[in-house]
Amino acid sequence: MTVEQTGVVAQVAGDEETPTVASAGDMVKAAPLLEGELLTDEEYRRARSLTALAMSRLPARWHDRSHVSQLRTELVRHVVLAPARYPAAVTRGVPIALRTWWSWVSVKDFYDAAKQAQQLANRYEEIHRFRVRRRWWTLATTAGGGGGLTIASLVEGPVVWWIAGAVVSAGLAVTGRRKDKSGRSAVIRPRSIAWAMDGNNLVTAFREAKLIGKDEGLAFVQLPKRDSAGWAVVVDLPASRKASTAIAKREDLASALAVDEVQLIAERVRGKGGHAGRLSLWIADDDPYAAKPVDSPLGDVENWDFWQPTPFGTTARGQVVHLPLVWTSLLVGAIPRMGKTYAARIPVTSAALDPHVRLIVADGKGGKDWKAFELVAHRFIPNARAESIVRLIAVLEEVAADVENRFGQLAEMDDELCPESKVTPEITRNPVYNMPLTVIAVDEIQNYLEDETPLDPDQPKGKKRGQRVLELLTFIAKTGPAAGFVLILATQKPDSQVIPDKLRGQLGTRFALKVMTYQASETILGAGTYKAGMDASKLLKSHRGVGLLLGADGETDLDAGEALTVRTHLLHIKAIRAACHRGRALRELAGTLTGDAVGERQIRELPDEVAQRIQQSAAVNEPSVLPEDSEGPELPEVLGLLVNAIDDAETGLVATADLAARIGWDAKPLGEALRRHGVPPPTPSRQRINGSLHPVSVVDLSTIRAVVGNTAR
Numbered sequence: 001m002t003v004e005q006t007g008v009v010a011q012v013a014g015d016e017e018t019p020t021v022a023s024a025g026d027m028v029k030a031a032p033l034l035e036g037e038l039l040t041d042e043e044y045r046r047a048r049s050l051t052a053l054a055m056s057r058l059p060a061r062w063h064d065r066s067h068v069s070q071l072r073t074e075l076v077r078h079v080v081l082a083p084a085r086y087p088a089a090v091t092r093g094v095p096i097a098l099r100t101w102w103s104w105v106s107v108k109d110f111y112d113a114a115k116q117a118q119q120l121a122n123r124y125e126e127i128h129r130f131r132v133r134r135r136w137w138t139l140a141t142t143a144g145g146g147g148g149l150t151i152a153s154l155v156e157g158p159v160v161w162w163i164a165g166a167v168v169s170a171g172l173a174v175t176g177r178r179k180d181k182s183g184r185s186a187v188i189r190p191r192s193i194a195w196a197m198d199g200n201n202l203v204t205a206f207r208e209a210k211l212i213g214k215d216e217g218l219a220f221v222q223l224p225k226r227d228s229a230g231w232a233v234v235v236d237l238p239a240s241r242k243a244s245t246a247i248a249k250r251e252d253l254a255s256a257l258a259v260d261e262v263q264l265i266a267e268r269v270r271g272k273g274g275h276a277g278r279l280s281l282w283i284a285d286d287d288p289y290a291a292k293p294v295d296s297p298l299g300d301v302e303n304w305d306f307w308q309p310t311p312f313g314t315t316a317r318g319q320v321v322h323l324p325l326v327w328t329s330l331l332v333g334a335i336p337r338m339g340k341t342y343a344a345r346i347p348v349t350s351a352a353l354d355p356h357v358r359l360i361v362a363d364g365k366g367g368k369d370w371k372a373f374e375l376v377a378h379r380f381i382p383n384a385r386a387e388s389i390v391r392l393i394a395v396l397e398e399v400a401a402d403v404e405n406r407f408g409q410l411a412e413m414d415d416e417l418c419p420e421s422k423v424t425p426e427i428t429r430n431p432v433y434n435m436p437l438t439v440i441a442v443d444e445i446q447n448y449l450e451d452e453t454p455l456d457p458d459q460p461k462g463k464k465r466g467q468r469v470l471e472l473l474t475f476i477a478k479t480g481p482a483a484g485f486v487l488i489l490a491t492q493k494p495d496s497q498v499i500p501d502k503l504r505g506q507l508g509t510r511f512a513l514k515v516m517t518y519q520a521s522e523t524i525l526g527a528g529t530y531k532a533g534m535d536a537s538k539l540l541k542s543h544r545g546v547g548l549l550l551g552a553d554g555e556t557d558l559d560a561g562e563a564l565t566v567r568t569h570l571l572h573i574k575a576i577r578a579a580c581h582r583g584r585a586l587r588e589l590a591g592t593l594t595g596d597a598v599g600e601r602q603i604r605e606l607p608d609e610v611a612q613r614i615q616q617s618a619a620v621n622e623p624s625v626l627p628e629d630s631e632g633p634e635l636p637e638v639l640g641l642l643v644n645a646i647d648d649a650e651t652g653l654v655a656t657a658d659l660a661a662r663i664g665w666d667a668k669p670l671g672e673a674l675r676r677h678g679v680p681p682p683t684p685s686r687q688r689i690n691g692s693l694h695p696v697s698v699v700d701l702s703t704i705r706a707v708v709g710n711t712a713r
């Protein structure tokens with residue numbers, strides 16, 4: 001028996017009766033007698049790594065005790081079925097052997113090749129010579145073999161014939177054996193992961209998933225071995241096969257390996273030692289997200305430096321994922337109750353714990369989820385009621401002015417202090433410059449963006465409040481990061497109407513928890529992510545707090561183009577409140593508690609020149625309104641009618657039939673007229689919109705606007 005202690009391997013002397021000592025009639029049991037050799041830490045480590053190395057050389061199935069019973073079952077099955085299978089295999093083998101012999105004796109390959117090359121007449125004599133020679137060979141072998149066996153049987157008895165028969169029948173059985181197709185049919189029990197990890201089975205799985213061709217194989221860079229609660233293996237795909245394709249087809253591979261896709265973690269090996277065809281697989285024994293979530297370390301820390309990446313969650317393999325947010329912004333999206341607010345609050349809590357961060361929080365849901373941040377927030381918008389939306393607009397205008405102002409200040413600073421026209425930790429922490437890192441968190445952002453109330457009550461057709469919020473957020477997201485502004489936006493309605501491309505494109509880090517459709521997943525993660533195998537609609541509803549994290553702007557350490565599946569740390573409201581109390585105390589000490597948190601609710605007005613610049617920035621992205629007087633003699637009739645029929649706030653796709661009804665036309669002539677006047681249909685031209693059961697013909701309003709704008713110019 002070996003007892004393992006840290007750094008020590010001791011040998012127990014045996015299992016003899018433990019010595020006892022008699023004292024005053026009592027029998028006292030002495031400690032077991034140990035005999036051992038003391039090892040240094042280094043020797044112990046080396047011994048362990050040699051064992052691990054030796055283990056890794058064994059076939060994967062031998063690592064796993066549970067697999068033994070599966071092997072036993074398979075063996076018993078083969079033995080039981082053998083008496084029935086053997087004669088059948090021999091029977092199948094006879095015609096195959098005869099066919100093969102006939103093909104050889106008639107020199108079929110040579111004959112066919114000559115015929116195909118139209119050389120049969122020239123070659124016939126040669127072929128005939130071969131045929132005669134092979135017939136003689138057959139005759140000689142049969143006669144020789146038969147004669148030899150007859151003589152041997154006269155000497156040794158009939159056993160010779162039995163042996164010869166056994167050999168020939170075994171040969172025929174091998175020829176006629178049914179080549180088991182790999183796959184589930186050959187296995188009567190569910191396959192274990194250890195079984196799938198055996199080299200050949202892994203190659204078969206890759207073939208079945210169509211990740212490699214029938215004749216291709218895998219090169220094992222690291223043989224399958226146990227790695228925490230799962231199996232790890234690194235393979236090189238055949239030349240020209242890409243690891244990214246394998247990642248995109250993870251579900252097919254999981255099916256071929258007979259595991260749930262949540263158990264299969266496939267990653268490219270990058271950097272030194274990696275290349276585009278090197279794939280690392282980790283297959284968890286069980287659902288890695290079923291375990292208890294890890295508590296956030298932010299619950300325990302006294303303070304935090306927001307310049308440092310925030311611990312955000314863990315991967316399936318238990319590695320901690322840190323989220324750097326300076327220079328970038330975060331978008332979190334999911335269906336309700338999947339952990340969106342919990343996820344968004346993690347970086348906001350780390351900001352609350354840094355006394356040099358200015359916090360602006362808008363809670364579009366309006367409840368207690370964000371209330372604790374009122375203790376530290378420079379601006380706090382508690383809900384999405386009318387007065388709150390008006391205030392949010394004013395707050396964002398104040399921020400936009402601050403963004404502009406900071407760039408002016410940075411331009412004036414000496415090169416030593418500001419080498420790159422960007423804020424630095426020194427600048428953001430020094431109250432003299434008044435340029436703290438500023439985190440703007442907006443939960444349930446759709447409740448603000450969908451507000452259709454006109455900004456100016458006297459102009460009912462003018463800009464809507466939602467449009468204004470979008471315009472300001474886009475401006476801040478686009479211009480603000482270098483000046484120290486970070487946006488953290490969360491929504492339970494991730495569609496392109498709510499988060500248009502022009503805003504989403506500015507948010508460099510995206511976290512998609514469970515959503516219902518792959519389109520919603522793409523709205524959060526970005527176009528092309530579904531095709532690359534990133535689909536948050538495939539996440540399970542039981543996996544709260546689990547999402548795909550993608551760094552899309554190269555500013556973070558996250559891999560652009562490859563989302564990481566992360567389960568967020570758990571940070572309950574109680575811990576957040578305590579963190580906010582600590583953050584408030586730290587701010588009081590540093591003299592950085594400002595704004596709403598100390599009752600200073602007055603908001604500065606937006607200077608005219610900044611308002612104009614925001615306007616210009618919004619106009620570059622998309623003309624938000626149709627040209628005022630675009631109804632002129634040169635505007636075709638259909639476009640003239642549409643100018644009046646389309647609301648300024650409307651964007652995106654509209655059903656052609658709907659648009660036609662507004663101007664009293666039929667859909668078909670409208671479609672034809674639009675095409676005639678240079679308004680091409682979107683791709684695809686028929687789509688499901690507004691919950692329609694079937695795809696309907698659609699028109700893109702921005703294309704109409706662009707054509708009207710060009711025609712009217």
Ligand SMILES: Nc1ncnc2c1ncn2[C@@H]1O[C@H](COP(=O)(O)OP(=O)(O)OP(=O)(O)O)[C@@H](O)[C@H]1O
Pocket residue numbers: 293334335336337338339340341342343365492544545546567568569570
């Ligand atoms: N990392 C996590 N692990 C386990 N459970 C979590 C995790 N994060 C959040 N949850 C659980 O998920 C539930 C929903 O979280 P949250 O309130 O953040 O959802 P939401 O998406 O914001 O919902 P809603 O849209 O209704 O506000 C919470 O009860 C929480 O306990």
